[in-house]
Amino acid sequence: MGSVPNVYSMLKEQLAGTGAEVITPDSEKYAGSIKRWSEHCIKQAQAVVLVSSADDISKTLIFVREHSVPFVVRGGGHSTSGASSIEDGLVIDLSKLRQVTVDTDKKTIKAGGGTIWEDVDVEAAKYGLATVGGTVNHTGVGGLTLGGGYGYLSGKYGLTIDNLVSVDIVLASGEQVVASETSHPDLFWAVRGAGQNFGVVTAFTFQGYDQKEPVFAGTLVFLPDKIPQIVSFVNKFHEVNDGNQAMLWGFSAPPPMKAPVVLAQCFYNGTEEQGKEFFSDLINIGPIVNPLASVPYEKLNAMLNPASGFDGRKQFGGGAFKLPLKPDYVQALHAEFTSFVDSHEKMNESLMLFETVPYKKVVEVPNEKMAFSNRGDYYNVATCFKWFDASLDQEVREFSRNLLKKASQTAGVEQDEKIRSEQGVGQYGNYANVDVPVAEIFGKNSKKLEELKHKYDPDNLFSRGLRLVPRPLVIVN
Template identity: 25%
Template sequence: MDGNILEDMRGALRGPITVPQDPAYDSARRIYNAMIDRRPAAIVRCADAGDVMDAVDFVREHDLELAVRGGGHSGAGLCLVDDAVTLDLAPMRWVRVDPVARTARVGGGSLLADLDHATHAFGLGVPAGIMSTTGVGGLTLGGGHGHLTRKYGLTVDSLIAADVVMADGSFVTTSESEHPDLFWALRGGGGNFGVVTSFRFRLHPVADVVVGVTLWPVEQTRDVLRWYREFLPQAPEDLSGFFALLAVPPGPPFPEEIHGHKMCGVVWCWTGDPDAVEGAVAAVREPAPPAFHFTAPMPYPVFQAMFDELIPAGLQWYWRGDFFDAIPDEAIDVHAKYGENLPTALSTMHLYPVDGAAHRVDAADSAWGYRDATWSGVIGGVDPDPANAETIRRWCVDYWQDLHPHSMGGAYVNFIGADESQDRVKATYREHYDRLGGIKHRYDPENLFHANQNIKPSG
């Protein structure tokens, strides 16, 4: 970056700017996925919306590349681009709860941990994610699903307003009554339309939940998945449970005799009467006797943080996803094959339920393209050792290629890999893609915001 431009930016912004010559540069460019090793020209830590507006103006006026980082959890690493300017929203971590109106305003750099902590104090929450280290911004803009989706819908179904810095540096507040086309696009359209500096969410009753984990030997994957595909969609919406293939981590609550064993299982979340949970999941014995079954009441934020230490920042990650409306026997055979051949102890596959309340929102009401999906699947190759990066990538790609013919064609946009084609983005938005392209042309005709799963402007 030209030195004069850099000094002008430093003079105009409240937040610090880190460049390659600075001692803190390597730590500043580090994100959740250690497989991503990119070197931006500058990292601008934006203190507030004013910083974002000024930084966007500088980038646009000097014809620089731009990327935006909220929580830095992007598996595809889209928040970093070589030789570009990354707008880092991390200083904008704040949550303001209105317990009477049951709403929360959330800064664009906030993590789910911030949101869950602030809302839990009032017995409230937002359906969002399964890990507290995830950024609110990226998850929301992709649509957002998690433990509470069957009960309360997608994250964007609870979004009621957003403050956005546009490509021309202007600032707008958008909702169903203000810039409604932009608001529609933000609900699932990713980071294509601007920099969201704050979100406003409708909150729902969420206090303590009952958490459950049921595991079976991986050899029983076929029987368990045949049972799961029938059981969960018919279960009360107070019960959610994502299916997983995994190697059992060494630690509580798992007994030592199953540590490291390859298993299939379900992670349960029950929001109903705590005394009724065992009745709700009594059917877990139907496919086969579980090797492990555990339930316990837990504050919702504790549950959201349960996997944080198991898969911390700094691991090698490669993932791909797809939507599914059914789990046919042919797909079950694929899951069984790759589950028995997990390449590393942390590699996994999850099927998240996205039915229930999410199905009661009309497909035309948001940019999310798959209201008819029942599961959102993700295959994740994970390991701490960079030497295993190609091994986990190959397993993930092979698994995905064998499974994809049994999918609906598109994926949760946050589960699309960086090396996937533009056709995958189009498949993800289905009939909404053309409308999104028109909105993109209206608000960002030069495609300034293109470091994302990009929607091309179309006039």
């Protein structure tokens, strides 16, 4: 590769007059351009190109191929795997591509590749519509969608990718195509679960649904001694929900008190009266904080934002659990989680979350229908550790992995070959690190993905995320 100043000066020349902007370390905008949701994912890129169109991306991909420039793609910058950051190359930043348009006749929502879920929620709400999005609205649409996408509406409409109509995507060759069930259907199969390995998506078109009325939601806060009663309600939830409800519950010690509590984010797609009746047994347990109320849908995905700020180092991890649960199992996990957090300074905002999002609609789609392979008779359990001391990075990662492995084994959802062959893999790709074996994320779909990778990206240009091929392929100049 040529010297850093020379190669990026050439890129600036090639993109001159296009609306794209090439930011280098001497620019005033540089610090903001490499900022990420997790501080441990901030890397000193040699340059950042803020693209403004699919043509800009095509030109940039052709350029990086010709000059063997390593690169990554940034959508919302919300991942904790570090896959959208780079030290030794270029970031293709999509944050200018934030236009959202709604087709009221088809009830579809088209979102640019750099949008966040707030953009989609707010624009769709103007037309009384919504689609399945994330539970934190500053999450990027691209990252969540390409990895699967669970949300409050999943119980009724399935995953985000189940509601994806098409994508506009720039391939490794620079070619711009639309992938859907009728156009490049094999690519569309791969994009839904492994999309970051196949190109740069410049726009997503989602199916929207009528959502004109408010929803009933909020976060109840309990003292840890209520865990047995909470588990009892969760077990009941599993039996009586009809897909219009969701419950995200788990452990943390958030400010201002910074004391261990159990949080329960409740959602009911209906009236306040209906929601109170459905969650009455949980409410009657006696939360110390109860803000449950009717809210507009577009405000729902902002409720967890205060617990998801941009400061600190963060690490996602994922596993799975089955219902019903036993209280002593949950209490043991709580004790282990709390002990670790309490023994480290400034880690109290860490979270272990049992994502009780109804999955009957999700499992109606077979795992072989698309690349995504985490459909089964179980729920996701996640950790999001937050800390500030860089020397703890490895310790936090190992503890999270071991805790989630223990949680999955105890709950009867071990990530072994039997599980991966009979149902879903028990591992949500959006919570995984890039070094996880491909079979743990894609199970029986791994071989087909490798074949499609050779078809659509034969030189492995998109190689910085989860690797679908056994080894990096040589980039041909």
